[in-house]
Each structure stands twice: as C-alpha cells, then as structure tokens.
Amino acid sequence: xxxxxxxxxxxxxxxxxxxxxxxxxxxxxxxxxxxxxxxxxxxxxxxxxxxxxxxxxxxxxxxxxxxxxxxxxxxxxxxxxxxxxxxxxxxxxxxxxxxxxxxxxxxxxxxxxxxxxxxxxxxxxxxxxxxxxxxxxxxxxxxxxxxxxxxxxxxxxxxxxxxxxxxxxxxxxxxxxxxxxxxxxxxxxxxxxxxxxxxxxxxxxxxxxxxxxxxxxxxxxxxxxxxxxxxxxxxxxxxxxxxxxxxxxxxxxxxxxxxxxxxxxxxxxxxxxxxxxxxxxxxxxxxxxxxxxxxxxxxxxxxxxxxxxxxxxxxxxxxxxxxxxxxxxxxxxxxxxxxxx
Amino acid sequence: xxxxxxxxxxxxxxxxxxxxxxxxxxxxxxxxxxxxxxxxxxxxxxxxxxxxxxxxxxxxxxxxxxxxxxxxxxxxxxxxxxxxxxxxxxxxxxxxxxxxxxxxxxxxxxxxxxxxxxxxxxxxxxxxxxxxxxxxxxxxxxxxxxxxxxxxxxxxxxxxxxxxxxxxxxxxxxxxxxxxxxxxxxxxxxxxxxxxxxxxxxxxxxxxxxxxxxxxxxxxxxxxxxxxxxxxxxxxxxxxxxxxxxxxxxxxxxxxxxxxxxxxxxxxxxxxxxxxxxxxxxxxxxxxxxxxxxxxxxxxxxxxxxxxxxxxxxxxxxxxxxxxxxxxxxxxxxxxxxxxxxxxxxxxxxxxxxxxxxxxxxxxxxxxxxxxxxxxxxxxxxxx
Numbered sequence: 001x002x003x004x005x006x007x008x009x010x011x012x013x014x015x016x017x018x019x020x021x022x023x024x025x026x027x028x029x030x031x032x033x034x035x036x037x038x039x040x041x042x043x044x045x046x047x048x049x050x051x052x053x054x055x056x057x058x059x060x061x062x063x064x065x066x067x068x069x070x071x072x073x074x075x076x077x078x079x080x081x082x083x084x085x086x087x088x089x090x091x092x093x094x095x096x097x098x099x100x101x102x103x104x105x106x107x108x109x110x111x112x113x114x115x116x117x118x119x120x121x122x123x124x125x126x127x128x129x130x131x132x133x134x135x136x137x138x139x140x141x142x143x144x145x146x147x148x149x150x151x152x153x154x155x156x157x158x159x160x161x162x163x164x165x166x167x168x169x170x171x172x173x174x175x176x177x178x179x180x181x182x183x184x185x186x187x188x189x190x191x192x193x194x195x196x197x198x199x200x201x202x203x204x205x206x207x208x209x210x211x212x213x214x215x216x217x218x219x220x221x222x223x224x225x226x227x228x229x230x231x232x233x234x235x236x237x238x239x240x241x242x243x244x245x246x247x248x249x250x251x252x253x254x255x256x257x258x259x260x261x262x263x264x265x266x267x268x269x270x271x272x273x274x275x276x277x278x279x280x281x282x283x284x285x286x287x288x289x290x291x292x293x294x295x296x297x298x299x300x301x302x303x304x305x306x307x308x309x310x311x312x313x314x315x316x317x318x319x320x321x322x323x324x325x326x327x328x329x330x331x332x333x334x335x336x337x338x339x340x341x
Numbered sequence: 342x343x344x345x346x347x348x349x350x351x352x353x354x355x356x357x358x359x360x361x362x363x364x365x366x367x368x369x370x371x372x373x374x375x376x377x378x379x380x381x382x383x384x385x386x387x388x389x390x391x392x393x394x395x396x397x398x399x400x401x402x403x404x405x406x407x408x409x410x411x412x413x414x415x416x417x418x419x420x421x422x423x424x425x426x427x428x429x430x431x432x433x434x435x436x437x438x439x440x441x442x443x444x445x446x447x448x449x450x451x452x453x454x455x456x457x458x459x460x461x462x463x464x465x466x467x468x469x470x471x472x473x474x475x476x477x478x479x480x481x482x483x484x485x486x487x488x489x490x491x492x493x494x495x496x497x498x499x500x501x502x503x504x505x506x507x508x509x510x511x512x513x514x515x516x517x518x519x520x521x522x523x524x525x526x527x528x529x530x531x532x533x534x535x536x537x538x539x540x541x542x543x544x545x546x547x548x549x550x551x552x553x554x555x556x557x558x559x560x561x562x563x564x565x566x567x568x569x570x571x572x573x574x575x576x577x578x579x580x581x582x583x584x585x586x587x588x589x590x591x592x593x594x595x596x597x598x599x600x601x602x603x604x605x606x607x608x609x610x611x612x613x614x615x616x617x618x619x620x621x622x623x624x625x626x627x628x629x630x631x632x633x634x635x636x637x638x639x640x641x642x643x644x645x646x647x648x649x650x651x652x653x654x655x656x657x658x659x660x661x662x663x664x665x666x667x668x669x670x671x672x673x674x675x676x677x678x679x680x681x682x683x684x685x686x687x688x689x690x691x692x693x694x695x696x697x698x699x700x701x702x703x704x705x706x707x708x709x710x711x712x713x714x715x716x717x718x719x720x721x722x723x724x725x
Contacts, residue, residue, distance in 0.1 A: 040449055041451060116446055122526070125531050129586045132713065149580075153484060153487070156465070173502060245475070335482075
C-alpha cells in the first residue's frame, strides 16, 4: 500500500503559506539572507532564518513557552498539516515520526556554555530537557494528544526519507490509521562553524547557486500527514539509505537506487542539490522535463529539507505523474523516494 | 549478541557480575564533579575500551562511543561472521557529544584545531555505528532512534517488526551511549541524580546514577536461522505519555500501555512473564509510575532494575537490559535489584532484592521510559 499525503505544513525562511513558499521555490526567489555570528571570534555566517513572528501562535502555547525554536517550527508545521488535511485529532489512531539532523542545538549550546563556564553543577534545569533529540516530538504529541507510537529519528538529510519509510511501515503494520511525519531544524552559529570546518558551507551567498561551492544553512520544518485514504498524492517507494565512503561511491549508489525505482519514468525531479560538494551525487540521474531545487532557494535544512522536497513534489504533480526526490546525506548515506500525483 | 557495560567487557563477564550482584558504580574522574551532588557513575574502564585498538588501529582516534560499538559488534559477530544485515537500527541519546563539547570549548578559547573537522564528523550519532560497521565491511543503511531513554528498546522493537513483516531479513540492532559532561550536568541540574546509592523501587530512593555501554543483537527470522538462536524477540509495544516533558503520568498509564501492547504482540499475558527487567531508574517519579504499571499487568512476576549495579545508560539502557534478559534466560537466573532496603508503601511487587536468584525464566519483559513521554517494552522468550 502506498500511503497518501493528506495534509502538508511547513515553516520556512520564505514563509509558512504553502502556495506562497512553493511559488518562491518555483520562481527561484530566495528570501533575504540573515547572519549568525560566533560571539567569540566575531566570524559571521550567512544563513536563511525563519522570522520568529511567523510561529507566534505556537510560542504562546503553555508547553512551548520555554522551548527552543526547533520545537516551535515543528509544532507549527504539524498543526498546519493537520489543519490542511481536515483531520480531527483523536478521530483515529495517530502515530508520529519526527526526524532531525541537529536537534535542539541552541538550547544545547546555551546549556553547555553555562557548564563550560562554571562546571557541571551550573546547568539550567529549564534548558536541559529541551536539548534531548525527542523534545520536539514530545511537544507535537502533546499538542495533538498522540498516545501511540512516537518515534524520533536522527540522521543527515536521509533521515527525512527514513522518517517517511518509518511512517509507511507503521501504516502497513496497522499500528496506526494515520501517521504524521515531521522534520525540523534550527540554525545556530555552532552549526555554521561546524559545517564550515567540514568545508560544506558557502562563505558568500552568491556561492550557493554554484554547485559544489558550498551550501547556505537554514532552518524550518515540514510536516506530512500520511493516511490510507485515496485521492491525494501518494508516496510510492522510499529507499531510505545506502551507505557510501566516497563521493564517487555516493553517486553510484544514488544512480543505482534511482534506477531500481524506475526514475526514468519520473517527469519531475525535486532535487536535493544545495550548493555543497555532495551535489555531484545527482549528476548521473535522468534529466526530467521539470526540475525544482528547493534547497537552492530555502537553504540547507537537512532532514526538514527532504520533507520540503517531498511536499513540493506532492503539491505540483499532475494526477498520475511521478516525481523523484533524491537526498544525499553528509554522513555517509544516500536515499531516494518517488511520489505519484 | 554483544554487550559491553560497566558490568563486564563482554556478555559473559556481565553475566558473572549479574549473578554476583556486583556494584560496578565508581567515582567520576573524566571531568570535575566536585560541586555536584552526584559524583559517581557506572563507567567502562579505559583499559577495556583500549582493546578496540587491537581490532583496528583507527580506533585510537575514536570516541568512547565508537569504541564501545566496535567491541559490542565484534563480540556479536565473533561466531556469526556470515551475518550481513540489510538494515541497522540503533538507539542513542547523546551520540558523540564529547566531541561536540570539545568543539564548543575550542571556539570559547578562540583556538583553531586541526582535529575540528574530525570532531564534527564524529559528533553525529550514526558515526559510532558507521565506524564499527566499516571495520567489518558492513554497509547496510543505518537508522538512529533517539527516543530518549527508551531508544534502545525501540530499536529492538523496530528490528523485530522489520524482520517479522519481511521488510528485512537480517537486522543489526541495539544501542549505545557514552558518559559525557553535558548529560551528567543535565541530570544534575534536574536534581534527578543522587549523591547516595542508586536504590530502584526502594522507599528511600533518592535518584539515579548515570551509566554507559553498548549492546548489539543480530536479529533474523526463526525459520531462516542457520545458527542456534539465543532467544526469541517475540513482542514489542510503544506508547506516548503527554503528561510532562520529563515526568511520567503518576498513574502509570504510559508504560502500562506499552507493556500491554508488547504482551499482546507476543501473544502472552502478564501471567506468562517469568522476569521483568524494569526501567527502575530510582527517581521517585519513574519508579512509582512503573511500579503501578507492572502491578496492574504482571503483579506476580519477579522484578529487578539492574541500574543499581551499573547506572542508567540512557539510549543504550534498553539494549543492555535486553542482553541481560537474554543471559538470564540462557544461564538460568534472575538479576538482582541491589541496594534495596524497604518496599514503597502500597507496592507489592516481587522485587529481587540484593541477590540474584536461581530460576529458569522462559519469558522476560523489559520496559523503558524516556523523557518526552517515550515508553517502550519488549518481550523475549526461550526458544522452544
């Protein structure tokens, strides 16, 4: 059974409105760049940030008042997906799969900053619980009253695809009637420094559109409500991870994965290219009629970006057409999925 | 199966410590804890981890977590070198956090270090798994589950479902977590860590001590096995408790739901359970909640938490405790709940107090509760 995408929500640097953001991606209108600065060295990093006023509705929820931005983004996207589907929480068995690459890195950095300055006795009890990878999932579950399976997966961009695979598995096993799949990231200067140290980030904004010169890092969330009801775009197949040890092997693995999924019959490629050197992974994929590259507009938000790619495929596909969504992770795995309109 | 924990460098050594009811919690020296109420943890001696470099010299640059994963995996594969997983599911909470700590401190001190890029790569939670798998040339896709302290149990459960449904034929699953300053400070900040002995289910319990370790399992279908199995992973259940981010609902409904689903999945009832390895962190909230759940579902079953012996290994706990259940089934004993003095008011569980028991358990239940309301339970049985 191919699960159907019954509702979509997202929170991006270009906005929260589905049509507005999709139009920005299609028209290649990148939002205004922001900046995060290392407070010790003064080094500034270009980033694409979410305007916090965009999620003001969820930051007012009692449980989210002290939580980190990643939880705000995740809950906002989740609520939007539920609303878009017309789904009533409690009306069926709902499972939740949440994916992230870096988790609540802002609270983690703030917590450890106190510990590093003053010792392990000095950490804030308000910050620590929000550093745990599954904190955003917990907040979503509380907002929607999920009592069944809630799963948090951590990985690179491929974790977004793996979360969809996990959601499909839960539906197939009859553990739930609907599964909400959410992925979210928040940006922090420590991440910018980390990916710069790894040689993945663009120092200059204009670099990010030149494949291989570095990505612009970003933040946000995406949520897809999966169910069995027909009449919506379906996720046909997910190949959630093939390991590689070199870029050349990654390219071969991706090409092989996509061949197994009959990628030649896809009329749309929703690319995972971000400007980083990993873009080479897609170089042998079939050239479809249409191509979208959301990360080049919205920036690299890892697992969340993969769900945004999937959402773009679902939004734009004519009935019966197929789209290919590849995801090359920075940590040794590639993944791909297909969506049918 | 492979397991490294403060109780032993491998499964056999851990079994001896379990039978002896050894207290393997020691003073923390890896970082300054002099101003913390809790100053101890279950720690794996460096000398044990050093053995990873006998397997590969690359391990000398690895994190503790990667070394633990390698040693656990090496043990698991020692008599199953033919095992090639087509999926890998591993639970963890803190991944390579010590490298993240180093990276932050480097910036705080305004230093530039050549190793920074390596720290970044090793910080990522799948890296210790990838490091260990590379040594054995295993290339299956890795799924990292991070459902807080239920992660290891979730990982085994997902593996069980994947094999049962036919989506995977062979799954490598388990969990790992290494002690690190950030997490130690975290539990200290919540006043969940105790300066006294860790006394699960005791009326005078004052909190947990942390631990560390790794355990991995090679899971395959019973009708496809080529080697005698150690145990059958027969049931899995998971649930979510929305009461609070760090505290379970006191009525025990969260873990009870997970346990009931796991038993139903195994086609068992509470009366069939011969041993429960409880989450039993020794925090007042956890143990009261879990005791209510166990009393409601399997009131007659002997119960112990092994965290008094080795501390709480967080994302690895469920996997390590599953390994202890398998050893209990294989070797015919019930692990002890050490440092137990007085039962909680109104709790009538059969706590295996202070000494292990000789027994022939055929059906064991292991439950886990985590931050964020994550609950999971698995059922393991002797193979008929």
